[in-house]
Each structure stands twice: as structure tokens, then as C-alpha cells.
Amino acid sequence: MTTTETIQTAAREILTGDLSAITLPDVLTFVSLIRRSGKLVVRNGPAERSIYWNEGEIAFATSNSPEHTLGQFLLRNGKITLSQHQESLRRLTPEMRAGKLLVQMGAISPKDLWWGVKNQVLEIIYSLFVWNDGYFIFIDTYEEIGERITLSINTSSVIMEGIRRIDESARIREKIGSLDIVFAKVAGSDPRNDSDMEMDEDEMGIYDGIDGRRSVRELIPLAELTEFEVLTILYQLLSARLIEYAPVERTQRTIFLDVEDSPELLKTVSIYNDMFGRLFDALQQAVGEDDARDIFTSALQTSDSNELWTGVFFDQFGRFDENMLIANISELPFERRRAVLDEGLNTLLSIELFEVSQHLTSEKKVEIFRFISDQKALIETN
Numbered sequence: 001m002t003t004t005e006t007i008q009t010a011a012r013e014i015l016t017g018d019l020s021a022i023t024l025p026d027v028l029t030f031v032s033l034i035r036r037s038g039k040l041v042v043r044n045g046p047a048e049r050s051i052y053w054n055e056g057e058i059a060f061a062t063s064n065s066p067e068h069t070l071g072q073f074l075l076r077n078g079k080i081t082l083s084q085h086q087e088s089l090r091r092l093t094p095e096m097r098a099g100k101l102l103v104q105m106g107a108i109s110p111k112d113l114w115w116g117v118k119n120q121v122l123e124i125i126y127s128l129f130v131w132n133d134g135y136f137i138f139i140d141t142y143e144e145i146g147e148r149i150t151l152s153i154n155t156s157s158v159i160m161e162g163i164r165r166i167d168e169s170a171r172i173r174e175k176i177g178s179l180d181i182v183f184a185k186v187a188g189s190d191p192r193n194d195s196d197m198e199m200d201e202d203e204m205g206i207y208d209g210i211d212g213r214r215s216v217r218e219l220i221p222l223a224e225l226t227e228f229e230v231l232t233i234l235y236q237l238l239s240a241r242l243i244e245y246a247p248v249e250r251t252q253r254t255i256f257l258d259v260e261d262s263p264e265l266l267k268t269v270s271i272y273n274d275m276f277g278r279l280f281d282a283l284q285q286a287v288g289e290d291d292a293r294d295i296f297t298s299a300l301q302t303s304d305s306n307e308l309w310t311g312v313f314f315d316q317f318g319r320f321d322e323n324m325l326i327a328n329i330s331e332l333p334f335e336r337r338r339a340v341l342d343e344g345l346n347t348l349l350s351i352e353l354f355e356v357s358q359h360l361t362s363e364k365k366v367e368i369f370r371f372i373s374d375q376k377a378l379i380e381t382n
Helices: 024-034 070-076 082-091 098-105 110-130 155-175 201-209 216-222 227-239 262-287 289-301 322-329 334-357 362-380
Strands: 013-018 038-044 047-054 057-063 135-139 183-185 243-245
Touching: 013 024, 024 038, 024 110, 024 135, 024 155, 047 110, 057 110, 057 155, 070 082, 070 098, 070 110, 082 098, 098 110, 110 155, 155 227, 183 227, 201 216, 201 227, 216 227, 227 243, 262 289, 262 322, 262 334, 262 362, 289 334, 322 334, 334 362
Parallel strands: none
Antiparallel strands: 013 135, 038 047, 038 135, 047 057, 183 243
């Protein structure tokens, strides 16, 4: 039985195909042009997304990935607290909608619910733009979506935004590697005093919220924006030199590295960080953000006995705090630092590579192995 045959339908199949041969934007454009009502189901391994259409416009979307639930989306974007999310899960029943329950609890307002549903749907659709493999089928029938909020989303705007996000994600990740980063305003660079600066209300709101103390994670709930939109604005403000990284307060440990020692060690750590980040990105595309984080964290926990990893954790992009890692070897004798660092990093990389490779396609494995081989060559010349 083929993949498309496993998608049960009670109506006519208008279009089926393979994403490796037909790109997602082309599929979305086709469904929009024929202006049919129906359901587009897309599968890649165990992951499945369904997009519901009403006369050529997107009305709703669902996902079987845990990170795409409404509760997780609201939690990730600072609209509810962890305790509110956990309480809603305890009280949720098959007959109760998660959004309706959160409103009844007073955790969110009806306005927040509408915002959350719309942007949750968009996030589900945007997650498809990184899929280069998988199967799709468009079913010519309009299924009732129960009591869920239905939308009317223009397909062309979704395609443009989805493509833009793919192009921007790597640059944003490079500049803003963690939600715990703190930014400060650049002295004397107020956009209100610059007639050439044209910033909208959302951009000014984010700029005004930057105070040198709030982390990116704390800025997100202050705006009626998604995490990605806040990160995009911060990237733009950083590029325009309106904000800068806030000075880091060293309250835990002092790093004692010789001047001739630290640049080489930091370069090695940075190269490994690039490898871990690339591995996490590939894993996240294959299994979703939550499962990818669990796999990465589990592998790191196997190295807990190694003091190199004390207090070190991966951020949302699969990268770790380079300064913390250097701090953990700073008090070792000069001649042992490089050896301890190389051994610890290489051991963890091998563990992560073994775990991640079990979830990747053959083509993706080759790509990852080639990248890691190239990066290790850089280390050997370091």
C-alpha cells in the first residue's frame, strides 16, 4: 500500500504527489487557483499536517506534532504561563476545546484566543516550507471543523511569508542564538530623532521594551506578535545598530584563560557549536522541535559525569553557551585544556550524531556527515 493510499478519504482525490517533485508553494497555488473546498493532507514519515480550504482560501490547519497544539503555541509565545498550561491539561476533556477552556480559566481573553488560533494555524503551515520530502493529497470535500474558529487566509501572502521565513531563519539564528540574550539600546540612537527611520507601531513597541535587563524571552509577551516576528524585529534593530548586546554580568565564575590560549579554544568551541546547531536543525525538521530537544538533552545527560558540561545546556537552536564551557576548563593546567575540550566535545558529538542519524533520510545523513567532516577539517588546521 502506498503512502497516499493510507490517507483514508470518502471523497474524490483531486491531486496527489511527492514533495520532492512538486514544491509546496506550487501545491498551495494550485489549490488556490481551482478555488475548491477540501482538505490538503501532507505527510513526511510520522509527521502529518492538514490544511482545510474554503473556495480557494485557507480556513484552518491541524498537525499531529505536539509542539503545534494551541496550548504549546500560547505558552511558547508568552500568552500563558507554564502553570496555566499544566492546569489546562489536567482539566481538558475530549468534549472541551483547549482554547475555550483557557478562556474559562481566565488565562486568556477571547481576543487572545482568536490571535492564538490564527497564528497557530499559520505556524503549522509555515512548518511545511522546510519539507523537501513527503507525500500530499488534496481531497475534494469540505469537512466540518466542529466548533473551532475558522479563518479566511490569502494563499499568496502565506506563500510569500513562508519563503521569506526560510531565507531569514538562518540569519536570525546566527545573530540571536538564544531567547536568554539581553539587548540594550545604543546610546544616542533614538529612531524618533531620525527622519529617515520609518518604524511601525510593533517595531517601536519592541524597541521601547529593550532596557538592558529584559531577555528576548521576556520581550515576547509584551507584544501582540509571535516569537518569530519579535526575533525578526530584533534582528532588524540589531542590523540598523539601534540596539546592541547588553554587557554580560559575570556572577558565577571567573574565566582564567591565558591570552595565548583562549582564542584557539573559543574557535574550536564555536566550530563544534556550528555542528551541533546543524544537527539540531536537521533533527527538528525530521521529528519536530519538542522531540528534537528531548533527544539532544538526553544525549547531553549521558555526559553529566564529565565536568566539562557542568551547568551547560542547549538553547532552542541546539547550541550551547560557549563561555560557560570555557569556564569549566579555565582552572585546569594549561597543557590539559585543549585535550579535555577536544575529548568532551568529540564524545558528545558522536553520541548526538548516532541519535540524530536514526531519524534522518539517507540523503540527509550524507549531507550532515559531509558538513561535519568539513568542520572537523577546520579544527585540525586550527
